[in-house]
Amino acid sequence: MHKDYTLALIQCAMQPDPQANREKARDLVLEAAKRGADLVCLPELFATPYFCKREDGEYFDLAEEIPGPSLEIMADAARQAKVVLAVPLFERRGPGLYHNTAVLLGPDGRTLGQYRKMHIPEDPGFHEKFYFTPGDQGFPVFDTPLGRVGLLICWDQWFPEAARIAALQGAELLLYPTAIGRLLGESEEEGEVQVDSWMTVQRGHAVANGLFLAAANRIGLEEPDGPGLAVHFFGNSFVAGPRGEVLSRASAEREEILLTRIEPGRVDATRRAWPFLRDRRIESYFPLLERYGR
Amino acid sequence: MHKDYTLALIQCAMQPDPQANREKARDLVLEAAKRGADLVCLPELFATPYFCKREDGEYFDLAEEIPGPSLEIMADAARQAKVVLAVPLFERRGPGLYHNTAVLLGPDGRTLGQYRKMHIPEDPGFHEKFYFTPGDQGFPVFDTPLGRVGLLICWDQWFPEAARIAALQGAELLLYPTAIGRLLGESEEEGEVQVDSWMTVQRGHAVANGLFLAAANRIGLEEPDGPGLAVHFFGNSFVAGPRGEVLSRASAEREEILLTRIEPGRVDATRRAWPFLRDRRIESYFPLLERYGR
Numbered sequence: 108m109h110k111d112y113t114l115a116l117i118q119c120a121m122q123p124d125p126q127a128n129r130e131k132a133r134d135l136v137l138e139a140a141k142r143g144a145d146l147v148c149l150p151e152l153f154a155t156p157y158f159c160k161r162e163d164g165e166y167f168d169l170a171e172e173i174p175g176p177s178l179e180i181m182a183d184a185a186r187q188a189k190v191v192l193a194v195p196l197f198e199r200r201g202p203g204l205y206h207n208t209a210v211l212l213g214p215d216g217r218t219l220g221q222y223r224k225m226h227i228p229e230d231p232g233f234h235e236k237f238y239f240t241p242g243d244q245g246f247p248v249f250d251t252p253l254g255r256v257g258l259l260i261c262w263d264q265w266f267p268e269a270a271r272i273a274a275l276q277g278a279e280l281l282l283y284p285t286a287i288g289r290l291l292g293e294s295e296e297e298g299e300v301q302v303d304s305w306m307t308v309q310r311g312h313a314v315a316n317g318l319f320l321a322a323a324n325r326i327g328l329e330e331p332d333g334p335g336l337a338v339h340f341f342g343n344s345f346v347a348g349p350r351g352e353v354l355s356r357a358s359a360e361r362e363e364i365l366l367t368r369i370e371p372g373r374v375d376a377t378r379r380a381w382p383f384l385r386d387r388r389i390e391s392y393f394p395l396l397e398r399y400g401r
Numbered sequence: 402m403h404k405d406y407t408l409a410l411i412q413c414a415m416q417p418d419p420q421a422n423r424e425k426a427r428d429l430v431l432e433a434a435k436r437g438a439d440l441v442c443l444p445e446l447f448a449t450p451y452f453c454k455r456e457d458g459e460y461f462d463l464a465e466e467i468p469g470p471s472l473e474i475m476a477d478a479a480r481q482a483k484v485v486l487a488v489p490l491f492e493r494r495g496p497g498l499y500h501n502t503a504v505l506l507g508p509d510g511r512t513l514g515q516y517r518k519m520h521i522p523e524d525p526g527f528h529e530k531f532y533f534t535p536g537d538q539g540f541p542v543f544d545t546p547l548g549r550v551g552l553l554i555c556w557d558q559w560f561p562e563a564a565r566i567a568a569l570q571g572a573e574l575l576l577y578p579t580a581i582g583r584l585l586g587e588s589e590e591e592g593e594v595q596v597d598s599w600m601t602v603q604r605g606h607a608v609a610n611g612l613f614l615a616a617a618n619r620i621g622l623e624e625p626d627g628p629g630l631a632v633h634f635f636g637n638s639f640v641a642g643p644r645g646e647v648l649s650r651a652s653a654e655r656e657e658i659l660l661t662r663i664e665p666g667r668v669d670a671t672r673r674a675w676p677f678l679r680d681r682r683i684e685s686y687f688p689l690l691e692r693y694g695r
Contacts, residue, residue: 225682225685226680226681226682227680228680230674230676241682245685245688246685246688248694262680265608265609265675265677266609266677266680266681267561267562267565267605267606267609268561268565268681268682268686268689271561271562271689272686272688272689275688275689275691275692275693275694276688276694277693277694277695300644300646303644303645303646304608304644304645304646304675307601307604307605307608307645308605308608308609308645309605310601310605311561311601311602311603311604311605311606311608311609312561312605314559314598314601314602314605315559315560315561315602315605350594350597350598351597351598351601351602352594352597352598380524381559381598382524383559383560384693386520386521386522386556386560387520387560387562387692388519388520388535388562389689389690389691389692390690391519391539391540392562392566392689392690393690394539394540394566394569394570395562395565395566395569395683395686395689395690396683396684396686396687396689396690397569397683398569398678398681398683399569399571399678400569400570400571401571
């Protein structure tokens, strides 16, 4: 059984210059480590503005190969800070093949593995299907010195299947780097409903799977530099425990390093009391592999 | 698209005499209809105390064949009240084959279909694996004059798979007849955590599937009539809307008819904004059919 450790979620705003975002993220990672973090998670696409606000082929220039400039600086940061570090970025996999990817680095700066976003949204203000090829490597989990971690990205948050598969592979903690907000013009009330639904569905995954779950979101209003919709990212990065309880929650507007103590021993303890994994009817779940029953 | 209608959840306590429970339930169904209900859901095993508090072969005598005395009186009630009615009972299917079953009746009193509980718990105070053969007919949905309804039972609440499969078969509303409580001796604080986890995981299903969801629980302290644990059923019957919002919620201790307006048109409207069913990666969900990845 793994020891308790400290998770840090980085909640921040991004600016147009990727190198400035990288340097800021590096500073935040080092600061998180100073405050005791063992594992640090950056928000989705940490090196760039959320360019998916509109469809523009020029934005593919923001993508990086792996390894590339973001990983170079973040691997240094992980090594210097001696932390496990989740680095979500816009990946150029090959000509015309781009992914929304997260790389997990070990405390020695080496890559433990990577995840390519499986569930890709496409909504007004969130034109991800234009930019991102859907992942083709399933839902991997990663062994770290702190235990087994599942790494998913944003829209995956809404899919119980992704959380369950990671749990069944032994993940004790699910990390969700995120870029979610309300469209400028949507009411505050609507924004609050969105935050509540977003937290609720993820807290539900924590309950159903008896594990820890954390979402690191960005903040700030981002205007498109051209036709498109402005998005007001709503922060509220949070960590849930294995009974769905909110262990920590960041503000809606402020840059924050959200520190939370993770007790991996609670995963087995919780599942002993609520043994959902014991009682799954796996021989009856085939309809989950179908699109719709009609 | 179906019209709006009124759902009534019956929250009540049960007594030792089955016939007394049936007559009380009948009166509550008629009263619910007087108050405008079109669809009524009774709590799990409505005709009996929660006998699973301990294992005793004598309790199999409480089971009924289908049709049997409970269905006879409840079919009359459905017809008289002109409501769709969910009737959860202890079913004797054959010698040595007993199920935790729910029958759905139409407003003419005829049977629309039945569901045999698929996920069977076994915990201190909840010895269901002793009494109930696991269902072998999957997760059916039922066409009613009010729309397509998914009928699941209690422990199913904790399994995203069950909710998803019902949603994929076209259910607009999930009904969960329930008997959940805390063990006598568990603290009130622990009880509150349980209520919150229980509501959260179900509200999460409502969000993930963009549908209405309702749980009808019993209330009251039930002592075992022999060695065994006492269970304090915690009420809190509730209805969630397709964004996971709590539309109505009953008390922890009082008998109630909880009336809630259901707007089936919101299911499609919600899914247009949050098109999770569109983006499921069905070719990548095979691990859901496995027990565990190790």
